[in-house]
Amino acid sequence: MLKFDEIKQIDSINGALALRGRINEIVDGICEEGYRNICWLGIGGTYASCMQTLVHMNELSEIDTFVENAAEYCATGNRRIGKGSVVIISSVTGSTEEMVRGVKKAKEAGAKIFGFIDLETAALAQMVDYEISYPANEQLKFFMAADRFMFNRGEFPEYGRFYKEMDEYLANALIDVEKKADESGREFAKKYKDDMIHYFVGAGNQWGAVYSYAMCYWEEQHWIRTKSIHAAEFFHGMLEIVDRDTAVTVFVGEDSQRELSLRVAKFLPRICGNYTIIDTADYDLKGFSKEFRGYISHLVMHAVTQRIDAYIEQFNCHPMEIRRYYRRLDY
Amino acid sequence: MLKFDEIKQIDSINGALALRGRINEIVDGICEEGYRNICWLGIGGTYASCMQTLVHMNELSEIDTFVENAAEYCATGNRRIGKGSVVIISSVTGSTEEMVRGVKKAKEAGAKIFGFIDLETAALAQMVDYEISYPANEQLKFFMAADRFMFNRGEFPEYGRFYKEMDEYLANALIDVEKKADESGREFAKKYKDDMIHYFVGAGNQWGAVYSYAMCYWEEQHWIRTKSIHAAEFFHGMLEIVDRDTAVTVFVGEDSQRELSLRVAKFLPRICGNYTIIDTADYDLKGFSKEFRGYISHLVMHAVTQRIDAYIEQFNCHPMEIRRYYRRLDY
Numbered sequence: 001m002l003k004f005d006e007i008k009q010i011d012s013i014n015g016a017l018a019l020r021g022r023i024n025e026i027v028d029g030i031c032e033e034g035y036r037n038i039c040w041l042g043i044g045g046t047y048a049s050c051m052q053t054l055v056h057m058n059e060l061s062e063i064d065t066f067v068e069n070a071a072e073y074c075a076t077g078n079r080r081i082g083k084g085s086v087v088i089i090s091s092v093t094g095s096t097e098e099m100v101r102g103v104k105k106a107k108e109a110g111a112k113i114f115g116f117i118d119l120e121t122a123a124l125a126q127m128v129d130y131e132i133s134y135p136a137n138e139q140l141k142f143f144m145a146a147d148r149f150m151f152n153r154g155e156f157p158e159y160g161r162f163y164k165e166m167d168e169y170l171a172n173a174l175i176d177v178e179k180k181a182d183e184s185g186r187e188f189a190k191k192y193k194d195d196m197i198h199y200f201v202g203a204g205n206q207w208g209a210v211y212s213y214a215m216c217y218w219e220e221q222h223w224i225r226t227k228s229i230h231a232a233e234f235f236h237g238m239l240e241i242v243d244r245d246t247a248v249t250v251f252v253g254e255d256s257q258r259e260l261s262l263r264v265a266k267f268l269p270r271i272c273g274n275y276t277i278i279d280t281a282d283y284d285l286k287g288f289s290k291e292f293r294g295y296i297s298h299l300v301m302h303a304v305t306q307r308i309d310a311y312i313e314q315f316n317c318h319p320m321e322i323r324r325y326y327r328r329l330d331y
Numbered sequence: 332m333l334k335f336d337e338i339k340q341i342d343s344i345n346g347a348l349a350l351r352g353r354i355n356e357i358v359d360g361i362c363e364e365g366y367r368n369i370c371w372l373g374i375g376g377t378y379a380s381c382m383q384t385l386v387h388m389n390e391l392s393e394i395d396t397f398v399e400n401a402a403e404y405c406a407t408g409n410r411r412i413g414k415g416s417v418v419i420i421s422s423v424t425g426s427t428e429e430m431v432r433g434v435k436k437a438k439e440a441g442a443k444i445f446g447f448i449d450l451e452t453a454a455l456a457q458m459v460d461y462e463i464s465y466p467a468n469e470q471l472k473f474f475m476a477a478d479r480f481m482f483n484r485g486e487f488p489e490y491g492r493f494y495k496e497m498d499e500y501l502a503n504a505l506i507d508v509e510k511k512a513d514e515s516g517r518e519f520a521k522k523y524k525d526d527m528i529h530y531f532v533g534a535g536n537q538w539g540a541v542y543s544y545a546m547c548y549w550e551e552q553h554w555i556r557t558k559s560i561h562a563a564e565f566f567h568g569m570l571e572i573v574d575r576d577t578a579v580t581v582f583v584g585e586d587s588q589r590e591l592s593l594r595v596a597k598f599l600p601r602i603c604g605n606y607t608i609i610d611t612a613d614y615d616l617k618g619f620s621k622e623f624r625g626y627i628s629h630l631v632m633h634a635v636t637q638r639i640d641a642y643i644e645q646f647n648c649h650p651m652e653i654r655r656y657y658r659r660l661d662y
Binding site for chain 1: 374375376378386389390391392393395397400401402403406407408409410411429527528534535545546547550551552554555556557558561562563564566567568569570571572586587588590591594597598601602654655656657660662
């Protein structure tokens with residue numbers, strides 16, 4: 001399989017899951033001290049992961065928690081970020097300008113910063129109050145932290161059972177998804193590689209998934225134009241520009257907002273002849289209880305889209321690591 | 332001037348401003364009783380107005396306040412909406428399905444509903460705890476409510492001075508904007524009427540402006556494809572698909588996030604030959620103090636886009652009131 005290293009991926013996921021002990025130590029300490037609110041601070045792809053974590057928490061928790069975009073926070077501020085706030089961040093490079101400034105501002109306001117920084121030596125790693133350094137698996141890290149906060153308040157009693165399944169089965173389940181999605185990923189890439197614009201629709205934890213997939217993969221890495229739209233909003237404007245040839249893909253997950261995406265999926269065939277539905281329910285996820293499938297739908301979808309990316313890169317002869325402008329020009 | 336009725340528009344704005352006494356009675360009553368948090372609940376265009384109100388409050392207030400999308404709330408719930416919550420809504424038709432269900436759910440959870448319903452006899456008007464019925468001017472209504480909540484907490488001491496200027500000058504200032512924007516609106520419409528896709532970029536209260544303008548006007552009413560992108564996020568993906576011929580418009584306002592949009596505006600000329608910057612600072616706004624201009628930037632931009640709409644409708648021979656699918660098919 002193209003761009004697929006089974007051992008490496010299994011190790012990466014299991015290594016991330018193994019961080020849970022250290023995450024819990026940090027979270028338990030914060031909970032013992034007490035906190036006022038939790039802010040998920042991000043930009044670009046990390047902003048999308050923040051949104052995924054928030055929708056998960058909104059369903060289960062009464063914790064005062066919200067998402068902030070780092071650039072917006074630097075410009076506007078947020079008076080709810082201050083003493084007693086826990087600001088949680090993730091950064092691959094550890095040097096994104098808006099994040100460095102946002103963390104500085106939040107610290108000055110009195111917040112404590114909990115950072116997942118891929119690179120231990122990076123600027124951000126030196127600035128945070130609590131740090132965990134491990135590459136990739138950002139969403140998994142965020143969800144482990146969120147779940148522990150909720151567990152400590154008695155809002156996530158299934159925590160023990162859920163993470164038992166995660167530790168035992170997640171890595172292999174996602175590998176199986178990639179294997180099963182390889183052929184359909186190839187077909188998807190072949191069908192849509194020349195699109196002038198491609199629409200991605202999703203809801204729940206698939207909203208962050210379509211948002212970042214459209215922007216950080218197709219636009220940034222494949223240089224293909226996209227629009228991502230929340231399934232809840234699809235019927236309030238965008239539907240009018242869909243016709244027979246409009247390329248539309250719906251990401252359907254299994255969390256609480258599955259119904260919103262299914263509504264779009266059910267409607268599309270009446271007005272569109274160029275759509276694709278990707279449904280996480282089509283994958284086995286061996287070992288996982290039905291009740292927990294929704295909590296990992298975004299990870300499943302990511303495994304699916306990795307297969308699409310491998311083939312688009314090949315068909316379009318466009319290496320995903322090149323950038324036209326990003327970090328190549330001053331702006 | 333095409334589609335322009337000066338007297339009618341002045342009366343509409345002044346009528347909305349005159350609601351302030353009744354709004355204050357309601358808000359003051361709520362504040363006296365005490366409340367836990369404020370939720371701005373919307374979908375589509377009203378969701379955009381909610382986002383505009385939130386960014387305004389984030390800058391000035393420590394009130395626990397957040398935005399919820401009505402369809403997402405119906406699907407996922409939000410455990411922070413309950414006893415002590417004030418849910419604020421606006422609805423033109425008063426019958427939008429997701430809003431009716433969302434309000435029902437919030438009421439059952441114990442929240443009080445404060446509704447601006449254009450049509451007094453509509454379903455939603457019967458369901459809310461506090462109701463104000465007056466057509467159009469949604470953003471103005473939301474901001475008047477938000478400002479009063481903040482004033483009552485001592486977070487908006489300039490309230491009296493600001494609304495003195497609003498009452499005296501807003502209607503005429505916006506009429507002057509429309510007059511000045513007529514010729515440029517015509518040129519804009521002529522230049523971009525055939526676009527395959529048009530990008531709108533904005534930040535602060537211009538983010539809700541670009542979001543709803545792209546979706547509720549160009550997509551829904553003109554049937555032209557668009558993508559709206561937050562200026563903070565522009566540099567984290569979308570920039571890579573901009574080239575010489577890409578049609579990009581930046582809405583620049585004068586609130587706290589002006590700098591984010593200016594950053595995009597400054598960068599675009601290097602990579603794009605088909606962009607337009609619309610800056611609210613180019614309009615006089617007679618009677619308004621400099622410090623207050625940012626609070627009405629979204630209203631100024633709306634006056635500008637009204638001129639664009641009038642000409643696109645004419646040039647494209649596409650009446651804005653027709654819909655292909657919206658409320659014409661079951662979905």
